[in-house]
Amino acid sequence: GHLQSQRGGIGLRGPGETRLETDRRLIRQKITRLRQQLQQVRRQRATQRKSRYQGTLPAFALVGYTNVGKSSLFNRLTKAQVMAEDQLFATLDNTVRRLYLNDQTSVLLSDTVGFIRDLPHGLVAAFAATLEETALADVLLHVVDITHPEFERQIDAVNTVLQEIDAENIPQLIIYNKIDKLSAEQRMQGIVRDIHGRPQAVYISVQDGSGLDDLRTAMIEMAGMKYAKH
Ligand SMILES: Nc1nc2c(ncn2[C@@H]2O[C@H](COP(=O)(O)OP(=O)(O)OP(=O)(O)O)[C@@H](O)[C@H]2O)c(=O)[nH]1
Numbered sequence: 429g430h431l432q433s434q435r436g437g438i439g440l441r442g443p444g445e446t447r448l449e450t451d452r453r454l455i456r457q458k459i460t461r462l463r464q465q466l467q468q469v470r471r472q473r474a475t476q477r478k479s480r481y482q483g484t485l486p487a488f489a490l491v492g493y494t495n496v497g498k499s500s501l502f503n504r505l506t507k508a509q510v511m512a513e514d515q516l517f518a519t520l521d522n523t524v525r526r527l528y529l530n531d532q533t534s535v536l537l538s539d540t541v542g543f544i545r546d547l548p549h550g551l552v553a554a555f556a557a558t559l560e561e562t563a564l565a566d567v568l569l570h571v572v573d574i575t576h577p578e579f580e581r582q583i584d585a586v587n588t589v590l591q592e593i594d595a596e597n598i599p600q601l602i603i604y605n606k607i608d609k610l611s612a613e614q615r616m617q618g619i620v621r622d623i624h625g626r627p628q629a630v631y632i633s634v635q636d637g638s639g640l641d642d643l644r645t646a647m648i649e650m651a652g653m654k655y656a657k658h
């Protein structure tokens with residue numbers, strides 16, 4: 429049926445308008461209203477996200493090529509906390525958790541989808557909603573599988589995606605993971621620092637737990653840097 433009859437037809441038809449013209453006008457109005465509502469929802473979501481992230485807690489996001497061990501690390505860091513003190517964290521979302529690093533420092537930690545090389549532009553857009561969280565992080569934990577023969581190309585690929593989502597200027601800590609697979613003489617350890625003494629990279633194994641204390645130390649320092657900046 430026509431919109432006019434559905435709406436009861438009271439004063440809907442403008443002077444000289446055909447029924448078809450009236451319907452078109454009503455549909456256009458409806459589309460405009462829906463667009464405005466959609467815009468409103470988007471704005472609300474952005475505001476909610478901002479207030480969550482621009483609170484007092486520094487937000488850390490795990491990023492990295494697929495299969496490097498991001499989720500394993502996420503689980504290891506958060507599960508250790510759950511076992512130590514179940515009340516200590518609140519689940520904020522499927523993949524965002526509050527993580528207590530020491531008495532003074534707690535942060536938000538989020539897991540993200542793995543990046544892949546040559547991600548088509550359209551796909552980046554499709555992932556955009558997930559990656560929006562990444563772009564809002566204060567610190568990126570860039571996990572790397574140091575035993576992968578192409579780990580350097582994978583780092584570049586991840587950084588390319590980060591550029592596409594305007595996240596290339598967020599401070600990064602490189603986490604070289606899976607050092608348990610390296611031979612004793614290949615194995616590195618400790619925190620690598622830049623000339624200002626800021627943490628740049630750490631060597632860890634999620635599997636055997638080595639380097640996780642160094643990682644926490646580096647994270648605590650970087651969480652503090654957020655406030656030092658201002
Ligand atoms: N040897 C070894 N294997 C590891 C380590 N950390 C993770 N893995 C393995 O690496 C594989 C991938 O781990 P995930 O945690 O799923 O990797 P991810 O980065 O979350 O992968 P996506 O979600 O696909 O991007 C799993 O088989 C893990 O068991 C590690 O420290 N040493």
Ligand SMILES: [Mg+2]
Nearest residue numbers: 498499540542
């Ligand atoms: Mg994962």
